[in-house]
Amino acid sequence: xxTARQSADTEHVKVSGQPAAAARNDGxxxxxxxxxxxxxxxxxxxxxxxRKEYLSWEDYFMAVAFLSAQxxxxxxxxxxxxxxxxxxxxxxxxxxxxxxGCSDYKLPWSRQAHSGDPLDTKYPYVCHAELNAxxxxxxxxxxxxxxxxxxxxxxxxxxxxxxAGIRExxxxxxxxxxxxxxxxxxxxxxxEALYAASRRLLAMxxxxxxxxxxxxxxxxxxxx
Numbered sequence: 001x002x003t004a005r006q007s008a009d010t011e012h013v014k015v016s017g018q019p020a021a022a023a024r025n026d027g028x029x030x031x032x033x034x035x036x037x038x039x040x041x042x043x044x045x046x047x048x049x050x051r052k053e054y055l056s057w058e059d060y061f062m063a064v065a066f067l068s069a070q071x072x073x074x075x076x077x078x079x080x081x082x083x084x085x086x087x088x089x090x091x092x093x094x095x096x097x098x099x100x101g102c103s104d105y106k107l108p109w110s111r112q113a114h115s116g117d118p119l120d121t122k123y124p125y126v127c128h129a130e131l132n133a134x135x136x137x138x139x140x141x142x143x144x145x146x147x148x149x150x151x152x153x154x155x156x157x158x159x160x161x162x163x164a165g166i167r168e169x170x171x172x173x174x175x176x177x178x179x180x181x182x183x184x185x186x187x188x189x190x191x192e193a194l195y196a197a198s199r200r201l202l203a204m205x206x207x208x209x210x211x212x213x214x215x216x217x218x219x220x221x222x223x224x
Contacts, residue, residue, distance in 0.1 A: 061148040077151075083134070092142070146166065154198055
């Protein structure tokens with residue numbers, strides 16, 4: 001992921017419409033974020049027609065998930081989630097991180113440990129984005145809702161989504177390959193098996209699962 005250049009006036013982040021094909025050398029791949037130059041055009045003040053370049057609902061909710069992911073302190077993988085009602089109201093957002101009250105600087109963010117002890121890695125401690133989105137809900141029930149996630153959920157998150165009543169999972173980055181081990185270092189189960197279990201659970205529960213790729217590259221302009 002490219003580091004965004006800081007500016008006193010403006011900052012631009014571009015989200016590419018396709019999942020990044022290249023993987024990092026640690027096995028993680030991510031959406032492409034890059035700083036781009038502003039390309040703003042003033043609208044015709046006499047034009048009575050609505051703007052044509054507005055975001056679709058699908059791109060909007062996925063973009064919210066990606067924006068939430070930018071709050072994550074995880075140096076290896078930033079994941080975001082956005083829960084949406086059937087009438088397109090955002091009900092909760094979340095990103096991966098440690099539990100509240102647990103210092104980001106006292107627990108390890110590493111994926112592997114020289115000691116070989118899984119307690120010296122992030123996996124026993126991190127709350128996934130889907131869990132945090134559910135816990136951050138602003139309604140009593142999420143029954144019938146959809147969740148937009150930047151990465152396909154692991155089997156533990158799939159259980160939570162099913163139990164919360166979520167009926168659709170819309171993901172950006174697929175996890176057919178073993179990339180996000182979830183609890184694998186602790187359970188001993190192969191990562192690919194965990195994601196196969198996730199797909200099996202979601203299918204059995206009747207949860208619709210589909211991948212969404214952005215209709216066009218998105219540029220988020222922050223600042224004046």
